Amino acid sequence: MTAPLRIALAGLGTVGAGVIRLLEANGDIIAARAGRALQVVAVCARDRTKDRGIDLSPYAWEDDMTALAARDDVDAVVELVGGSDGPALALARNALNSGKQVVTANKAMIAHHGMELAALAEGKGVALKYEAAVAGGIPVIKGLGEGAAANRIDGIYGILNGTCNYILSQMESTGADFGDVLKDAQDLGYAEADPAFDIEGVDAAHKLAILAALAFGTQLDFAAVDISGITKIRAADIAQADALGYVIRLIGVADCEDKGGERFLFQRVQPYLVSKQHPLASVDGPTNAVVAECNFAGRLLFEGAGAGDGPTASAVVADLIDIARDRVAPPFSLPVSALQSAAPADPGHRVSRAYMRFVVADRPGVLAEITAAMRDAGVSIESMIQHGHPEEGGDVLVAIVSHEGPESAVSAALDLLDGSPSLSEPPLVMRLLG
Amino acid sequence: MTAPLRIALAGLGTVGAGVIRLLEANGDIIAARAGRALQVVAVCARDRTKDRGIDLSPYAWEDDMTALAARDDVDAVVELVGGSDGPALALARNALNSGKQVVTANKAMIAHHGMELAALAEGKGVALKYEAAVAGGIPVIKGLGEGAAANRIDGIYGILNGTCNYILSQMESTGADFGDVLKDAQDLGYAEADPAFDIEGVDAAHKLAILAALAFGTQLDFAAVDISGITKIRAADIAQADALGYVIRLIGVADCEDKGGERFLFQRVQPYLVSKQHPLASVDGPTNAVVAECNFAGRLLFEGAGAGDGPTASAVVADLIDIARDRVAPPFSLPVSALQSAAPADPGHRVSRAYMRFVVADRPGVLAEITAAMRDAGVSIESMIQHGHPEEGGDVLVAIVSHEGPESAVSAALDLLDGSPSLSEPPLVMRLLG
Numbered sequence: 001m002t003a004p005l006r007i008a009l010a011g012l013g014t015v016g017a018g019v020i021r022l023l024e025a026n027g028d029i030i031a032a033r034a035g036r037a038l039q040v041v042a043v044c045a046r047d048r049t050k051d052r053g054i055d056l057s058p059y060a061w062e063d064d065m066t067a068l069a070a071r072d073d074v075d076a077v078v079e080l081v082g083g084s085d086g087p088a089l090a091l092a093r094n095a096l097n098s099g100k101q102v103v104t105a106n107k108a109m110i111a112h113h114g115m116e117l118a119a120l121a122e123g124k125g126v127a128l129k130y131e132a133a134v135a136g137g138i139p140v141i142k143g144l145g146e147g148a149a150a151n152r153i154d155g156i157y158g159i160l161n162g163t164c165n166y167i168l169s170q171m172e173s174t175g176a177d178f179g180d181v182l183k184d185a186q187d188l189g190y191a192e193a194d195p196a197f198d199i200e201g202v203d204a205a206h207k208l209a210i211l212a213a214l215a216f217g218t219q220l221d222f223a224a225v226d227i228s229g230i231t232k233i234r235a236a237d238i239a240q241a242d243a244l245g246y247v248i249r250l251i252g253v254a255d256c257e258d259k260g261g262e263r264f265l266f267q268r269v270q271p272y273l274v275s276k277q278h279p280l281a282s283v284d285g286p287t288n289a290v291v292a293e294c295n296f297a298g299r300l301l302f303e304g305a306g307a308g309d310g311p312t313a314s315a316v317v318a319d320l321i322d323i324a325r326d327r328v329a330p331p332f333s334l335p336v337s338a339l340q341s342a343a344p345a346d347p348g349h350r351v352s353r354a355y356m357r358f359v360v361a362d363r364p365g366v367l368a369e370i371t372a373a374m375r376d377a378g379v380s381i382e383s384m385i386q387h388g389h390p391e392e393g394g395d396v397l398v399a400i401v402s403h404e405g406p407e408s409a410v411s412a413a414l415d416l417l418d419g420s421p422s423l424s425e426p427p428l429v430m431r432l433l434g
Numbered sequence: 435m436t437a438p439l440r441i442a443l444a445g446l447g448t449v450g451a452g453v454i455r456l457l458e459a460n461g462d463i464i465a466a467r468a469g470r471a472l473q474v475v476a477v478c479a480r481d482r483t484k485d486r487g488i489d490l491s492p493y494a495w496e497d498d499m500t501a502l503a504a505r506d507d508v509d510a511v512v513e514l515v516g517g518s519d520g521p522a523l524a525l526a527r528n529a530l531n532s533g534k535q536v537v538t539a540n541k542a543m544i545a546h547h548g549m550e551l552a553a554l555a556e557g558k559g560v561a562l563k564y565e566a567a568v569a570g571g572i573p574v575i576k577g578l579g580e581g582a583a584a585n586r587i588d589g590i591y592g593i594l595n596g597t598c599n600y601i602l603s604q605m606e607s608t609g610a611d612f613g614d615v616l617k618d619a620q621d622l623g624y625a626e627a628d629p630a631f632d633i634e635g636v637d638a639a640h641k642l643a644i645l646a647a648l649a650f651g652t653q654l655d656f657a658a659v660d661i662s663g664i665t666k667i668r669a670a671d672i673a674q675a676d677a678l679g680y681v682i683r684l685i686g687v688a689d690c691e692d693k694g695g696e697r698f699l700f701q702r703v704q705p706y707l708v709s710k711q712h713p714l715a716s717v718d719g720p721t722n723a724v725v726a727e728c729n730f731a732g733r734l735l736f737e738g739a740g741a742g743d744g745p746t747a748s749a750v751v752a753d754l755i756d757i758a759r760d761r762v763a764p765p766f767s768l769p770v771s772a773l774q775s776a777a778p779a780d781p782g783h784r785v786s787r788a789y790m791r792f793v794v795a796d797r798p799g800v801l802a803e804i805t806a807a808m809r810d811a812g813v814s815i816e817s818m819i820q821h822g823h824p825e826e827g828g829d830v831l832v833a834i835v836s837h838e839g840p841e842s843a844v845s846a847a848l849d850l851l852d853g854s855p856s857l858s859e860p861p862l863v864m865r866l867l868g
Contacts, residue, residue, distance in 0.1 A: 029586060033579075137732060138581075139734075143736075146573070146576060147565075147577065149464070217463065282713055282716060297570075298745055300573075302577075308732075311732055313730055314584045334463075334466045
């Protein structure tokens with residue numbers, strides 16, 4: 001057996017501590033599968049004195065991450081600091097520049113700086129691995145980048161944020177409203193004290209942009225993701241979806257179209273109404289799932305725990321095992337120089353069924369106004385439900401489901417209604433899946 | 435870019451032709467992901483003149499597979515001949531002995547000779563890869579052996595045979611009986627002319643034994659798989675399961691227990707009643723799905739097309755890309771020398787709910803006899819249904835669902851009824867999942 005893979009670990013939060021616990025618990029089998037031992041030699045975190053429930057005495061302590069990346073006795077640096085820029089990015093750059101292998105769970109950093117860091121890793125002939133950055137313990141980066149490597153992938157979609165999925169599942173099973181469920185989720189540790197990145201869809205968008213680059217062989221373009229969160233969803237929407245045979249899930253969708261030699265990349269994170277017959281409808285709680293449509297393998301689905309210290313540590317250590325086995329390849333499967341640029345796709349010509357929910361004043365003529373706008377924009381109405389009981393303030397909810405039609409028609413209808421005094425708040429639009 | 439990976443292809447059936455079509459269709463992206471071109475240089479099949487819809491003129495033709503394995507201009511041999519022994523095994527041995535990398539889709543050969551071939555590959559320092567042998571296009575060998583490599587895997591189960599799953603799904607949706615659906619499946623190409631390996635559960639057992647060795651780090655033990663097929667399932671069973679909230683699926687289940695330092699391996703292929711709430715219940719048609727219970731990653735699920743030329747070719751070429759990238763590791767993740775021997779586990783103490791279906795004479799006293807046997811063996815009955823209408827010959831069906839209890843009690847009850855003149859045929863037992 002060859003020499004151990006010597007590891008430096010930056011960041012000792014729940015995931016960092018989880019990596020140490022995992023290496024202790026499964027060390028023997030990991031060494032056998034890696035062909036050599038995985039040995040943490042040095043660690044770095046903000047607070048040396050904090051009790052993390054693990055014994056740090058076997059490891060050298062560094063107060064300074066730059067020093068960690070420069071250590072001669074380190075082969076691979078694991079970045080678990082977090083944040084798209086700042087210390088995490090400096091550490092990754094330093095480590096790669098020093099010729100160290102890098103493993104990270106940092107989706108924000110990869111979504112924003114993945115191209116630069118991948119190019120750096122390729123130039124140095126080292127690995128930059130980020131399995132833990134997308135969908136927690138699910139080996140979806142490996143699944144798409146290696147398992148499906150023989151395929152042209154035409155589209156991907158999935159449930160990429162466990163917090164949102166937990167909240168939506170809870171709203172579904174309890175009938176409670178968003179705010180109450182969010183508070184419970186925070187108390188239970190399923191949502192952060194500052195949940196904005198999760199509930200606004202940004203975290204899912206980071207993951208979607210990474211998956212899109214990997215799957216389609218295009219350059220990362222996080223800025224082009226069309227993002228909506230789940231904060232506007234009411235208990236009434238969930239009930240309405242249920243009556244129609246659907247559940248509501250926050251879905252990331254991406255596909256890539258070739259038109260006249262140019263590539264167009266569509267990336268969207270949005271709540272969708274998912275048919276109860278669709279495999280994603282049964283994905284409950286903090287679970288994640290990713291579907292890839294492959295031109296030879298067909299539809300592949302990967303499902304599992306989307307977060308948590310154990311699953312995330314599992315993904316980090318899988319990356320380290322690959323490094324111990326010298327499995328070094330371009331981080332995005334293709335060399336960065338081969339990743340194509342793709343313009344953001346215009347979603348207007350996409351065809352879907354839409355759920356539109358309006359909060360309107362309970363007075364005559366409002367329905368006529370809404371339906372006239374639909375008619376004038378060419379939106380064909382499949383069903384319309386007005387909830388009988390006015391809400392506080394005398395507002396009522398009106399939900400419309402359209403027949404299949406271009407998204408541009410729905411947008412045009414909503415533009416016609418924009419600013420109408422009949423609407424008490426902006427309408428909520430969700431597409432139907434399955 | 436380095437020199438092409440030079441490939442010899444033995445077997446030009448649907449999968450072999452699929453590999454050639456795939457390499458032609460996606461050659462550019464494959465070369466970019468593999469770091470070099472994948473180039474077929476020689477092929478071998480029984481009939482040179484057969485029209486396969488592909489142009490074979492670019493490739494050298496060998497009539498003799500031994501000559502194929504010996505060619506100096508070949509780096510990797512793809513075995514798509516099939517059969518556990520005979521020419522396929524001879525080819526694999528020859529190729530490995532000549533220091534060639536080997537890729538195969540042959541589950542029977544790996545299930546029977548995987549240990550010998552893996553040891554040979556390890557001794558020669560070459561790859562033996564078999565992603566296509568299990569679950570078609572789903573990258574589950576990679577997912578378990580690499581993606582979940584940091585975990586102790588405690589159990590695996592799944593739908594491993596697309597033909598059976600198609601037949602059971604069709605029986606479910608049409609209400610037809612087994613024989614009729616099998617005939618349709620044969621006409622449609624979803625079942626072989628000789629379907630025994632599929633419908634008797636042998637094919638699923640091959641795959642289960644391979645997955646068990648990979649997941650648990652134990653030696654392959656195909657002979658110890660407890661196998662039942664789907665031929666005894668009647669439309670009435672499907673209807674009964676449906677009324678109870680279940681669907682019927684052929685499930686492979688394996689787990690590994692440590693007791694006093696010894697390991698015990700449980701492997702079973704059997705039709706199960708799967709709760710409609712369980713993720714496997716929505717796996718319809720020729721789809722496969724594999725679930726792994728990991729000690730850190732939690733539950734992982736992989737789902738996709740379990741057979742067909744495109745998906746199988748996708749898996750074969752993924753293996754070739756790994757070889758082109760020099761990703762050579764022990765075929766069963768651990769070196770063969772590290773795979774532990776495990777005794778077959780005694781299923782008697784396993785606790786489950788059981789569905790037992792009897793075909794009985796329609797006369798007084800039969801139900802009393804059956805329920806007395808249950809009582810005497812300690813099987814607690816949760817529900818019992820006697821179908822009202824006698825079948826041809828005056829038989830009626832009686833279905834019993836037990837409360838949770840040890841399998842040994844169910845076996846004891848059936849032993850008590852063995853040989854009873856009241857039973858027109860041996861009872862059918864299925865366990866409940868979820």
